[in-house]
Amino acid sequence: MRDLTYREAVREALGEELRRDKSVFLLGEDIAEYSGAYKVTQGLLEEFGRERIRNTNLAESAIAGAALGAALVGTRPVAEIMYIDFSLLALDQIFNQIAKFRYMTGGMVKVPLVIRTQGGGGKAAGLHHSQSLEALYTHIPGLIVVMPSTPYDAKGLLKSSIRDDNPVIFIEHKGLYNESGPVPEEEYMIPLGKAEVKRQGKDITAVAYSKSLLLTLKAAETLEKYGISLEVIDPRTLKPLDQDTILNSVEKTSRLMIVHEACKTGGFGAEIAAIVAEKGIDYLDAPIKRVAALDSPIPFNPRLEDYVLPNENDIIKGAFELTGKEIPAELKLG
Template sequence: MREITLSQAVNEALAEEMRRDPTTFIIGEDVAEAGTPFKVLSGLVEEFGTARVVDTPIAEPGFMGIAVGAAMTGARPIVDLMFGDFIFLIMDQLCNQAAKTHYMSGGRLSVPLVLRTNMGATRRSAAQHSQSLHALVAHIPGLKVAMPSSAYEAKGLMKTAIRENNPVVIFEDKLMYNDKAPVPEEEYLIPFGVANVLREGTDITLIGTSSMVQVCQKAAEILAAENISAEVIDPRTIVPLDEEGLLKSARKTSRVIVVDEGHQSYGVTAEIASRINEKAFYYLDAPVLRMGAMDVPIPFSPALEDITVPTPEGVAANARKLMSGEMIHAA
């Protein structure tokens, strides 16, 4: 099978859906001529024209508001938010309007909108361009949140998101845009709320999101060399969450580490760990561990930045602790 980058996979998904559905359009900063700073959208304006690939001024609340209104009135906008960190600028349009309109209109209005944005540190982009803020929107009922972990996932999830009749936020990891993966030429969709078991194991479950799936897979390889059999699961979407899939693995292995690049406190790791504690308690042989980004602003210093996010070695070290029956946070 051919291998393409995550960037190319997203580009393909957008192009295919825009060809299929004339109500779709892209709106955002530097989306047309520049093709975004990450060149994800290269070539789209040439095919679809500036009426469907719309460059905006630097005014996130404005173009997000336009997109929400367009979605309510029959279009399928794909909003490009250049950095995930800018999500703070559009919180009202996203969380108060897009997320609640279907509910508050008694189902008479829908907001079939996709917000494409990104996440991820260790790109030397400093504290305002490196955050992973998906937990913020996952907290709001009415929003679906997808977190592709490879080029294959990115394409399949994007196409599903565009066909979804409710607002979806997709977080792509900035560091993965050039990562290649096998992606079939023929069309495919990835359903929301179905976790993907990337590696089967019996001793410990590593649940990872986005780029942390790769971290978990590398950790699983380290552990395999030590005769520890790790299962790696990617929830794919954190809303809706494939709770049963995660619980099934937790019950099987009885040990779980949840790895996500958002800040650890009050984050996605806490939510998933808590559900496992509540619903698989009697199958657990060790506390469910969370591994998120450190609760600090992402440092600009490369030496410091690199230690704020979970690493394969760190995940493997925690897995060894759980396997050895070491007391975690005793007292």
């Protein structure tokens, strides 16, 4: 199977859906010639033209609102909000209008739209270009929230999101765009709301998504050498959450760790922890461990940013704590 980058996988999903369905179109800031801040939409203007690859004004509220209006009358807009930090400017449209429209009408209309955006740190992009804000979106009934970690998942989930009749917040990670992975040439889809066990294990269930999934898989390799076996689960869709896959794993391992790049307080990890506490507390042999960013704005200084964000060592440390084993000095975790 060929490899694609995460960026190419997202682009290929967009291209295939634009080709397949004439009602699909893209709108967003600087997505045409400029191809978006991270060049995801490169080449699409040439193939699909200005009618369907639409540069907007610099107006996030207009982007989201226009996507809603266009979705209500039979098109399937895919809006791009350049940074998830900027999506805060569109929150009235997303929370009050898009999320509620179908319910408000008693089910008379559907709202088939996708808002693609990207978040996350690690690039010294500073306080307004680095946040992980997914938990805000999972809080609002009516939205679907997708956060893919691999090129394969990004493509399959984006195609499903575009074909879904509900509003989907599709959150990419700027630190993943250059990551490569196998993506089949033949068409495939990944259903929304289905987690995947990315690594089988027996001692600890580690739930991680987006870029944190990659960190967790790396940490799992190290931990294996020291006799700790992680079962790594990627929920892929945060809302609706595949609770069964998580609970089944926790039943097997008796320990739960959640890893995400968002701040710990009120992060999505709290929701996963609460679900396991409500439905699977009897499975647990140890307290639930959350590995997350410190409760801080993302500092510009790269050393400070590294300090605030969770890393592989934090996951390794957490795993040793959960199993009650001593951390070998040779690991030099600090």
